[in-house]
Amino acid sequence: MNNYSKNSPKTRLINFALLVFMLPFLVLSPSCSNSQYRTGKHPIAGKASVSHAKQGKPLGILYVTNRAPSASVDGKLSYSSFRSHSMSYGSVTLARKGSSLDVLHITKRGEFPQSPYSIELTGQGPRRVPAIVDAHLRAASALQGEVNDRLAKAKRKEVVVFIHGYNNSFDDAAKATGKICNTLSVEFVCVSLSWPAGGAGGAFYGYNIDRESGEFAVLDLKKAIRTLSAANRVKRLHLIAHSRGADVLLSALYQLGMEGYITRTSLGERYKINNVVLFAPDVDLDVATTKLFGFVSDPDVPFGTRASPYGLLPPVGSLHLTVYSSPNDKALALSSALFGSVVRLGRLTSTSIGSKAASSNALWSNSQISGVADFIEYVGNAGFSGHSYFLSDPAVQKDLDALLRGRLKAGDPGRLLVETKRPFWKFVGRTHQAIRD
Known part of the structure; x- marks a missing residue:
């Protein structure tokens, strides 16, 4: 028997030792914790984007967070890696400093009541305390007012929400959101949805702390998405997540998807969600497959007032999922070793699913049937860990711009992609693009 078989105890021990040794380097590298966000122009369909940061103008974004507040060294408001039981919201002002974006000001606009909301007993039974409900409604209305005010001045009546990954501080998340906003020519209202990551548990234990903090954040993330989508000036909502943030987002979308199914609608119809990236x-x-297609595998769930196991599923409308993955992502390779995962979604390629698995894997087959998803393989050099290419590689930034701002589909001219096996695509160079066009 081969002593180095994939699941042998010896192999697991080696993988664990490598993880403990390598994880500090991944944490200190620009993988999940990104210290610099370079700004620049990303042309789409022959037109150059205009960067506010390049023009020297401050860039304003909104934030929603369930991090506990803290004071920075100069006494200004900041947010820590500790959890808060109330969800706060406000604005962040970003400015260019050299080749990076810096946080200038954080302004808190309001907060939701502390969770869990208090209940009281009445003659008919328990209910939420009316004063708490009033406070919740005021907070939701005020947050929607902030969004509507910014949409009134924005070129597009659309909101882009970014959910960060492991080991990110509040400022990291805000700067990454600003980078994405610049990539999209500041035509959208951008929101940093920041959960309590980046604790002081060290490289190894810190990952587990962040993982549980992500689970803690799911309900607030769901509440935030629902609230943002209900702002009356919002026409489309685009959700972008990186690394561990993707798991937090998928958990929230699973619950929102079940809400939609029970009310005979879909995520796109009920919450205006256009793109999930x-x-x-x-x-x-x-795990990703279960969260994305959970309601499909549960025909006993009520569809309206009763189950409809043989009925048509709600139309997805314009909702589309785009997954960027890289087989060279060392951070996810170590994560896979830690949890014994056969395939991490962020390392998925058309060749990583064998022909036998392809016919039975719901993520593959359902995506083919519905056309709701594209999987884009990135093979490039994105630093030591290969995990932060969405911020560091102009080709990826341009593709995101083409997807959201240009509303181009995979395979359309203007997106440098070539189909490998539907729904899988790869980035190609300009020479290949010219030949294909």
Whole structure:
């Protein structure tokens, strides 16, 4: 018997030792914790984007967070890696400093009541305390007002929400959101949805702490998405997540999807969600499949007032999922070793699913049938860990711009992609693009 078989105890021990040795380097590298976000122009369809940061103008974004507040060294408001039981919201002002974006000001606009909401007993039974409900409604209305005010001045009546990954501080998340906003020519209202990652547990234990903090954040993330989508000026909502943030987002979307199914609608119809974009998602393939297609595998769930197991599923409308993955992602390779995952979604390629598995894997087959998803393989050099290419590689930034701002589909001219096996695509050079066009 081969002593180095994939699941042998010896192999697991070696993988664990490598993880403990390598994880500090991955944490200190620009993988999940990104210290610099370079700004620039990303042309689409022959037109150059205009960067506010390049023009020297401050860039304003909104934030929603369930991090506990803290004071920075100069006494200004900041947010820590500790969890808060109330969800706060406000604005962040970003400015260019050299080749990076810096946080200038954080302004809190309001907060939701502490969770869990208090209940009281009445003659008819328990209910939520009316004063708490009033506070919730005021907070939701005020947050929607902030969004509507910005949409009134924005070129597009669309909101882009970014959910960060492991080991990111509040400022990291805000700067990454600003980078994405610049990539999209600041035509959208951008929101940083920041959960309490980046604790002081060290490289190894810190990952587990962040993992549980991500689970803690799911309900608030769901509440935030629902609230943002209900702003009356929002026409489309685009959700972008990186690394562990993808798992947090998928958990929230699973619950929102069940809400939609029970009310005979879909995520696109009920919550105006147009695009879900996952960069280097740090989630097991089987877990991702369960969360994406959970309601499909549960025909006993009520569809309206009763179950409809043989009925048509709600139309997805314009909702589309785009997953960017890389077989060279070392951070996800170590994550896979830690959790014993066969395939992390962020390392998925057309060749990583064998012909036998392809016919039975729901993520593959359902995506083929519905046309709701594209999987884009990135093979490039994105630093030591190969995990932050969505911020560092102009080709990936341009493709995101083409997807959201240009509304181009995979395979359309203007997106440098070539189909490998539907729904899988790869980035190609300009020479290949010219030949294909």
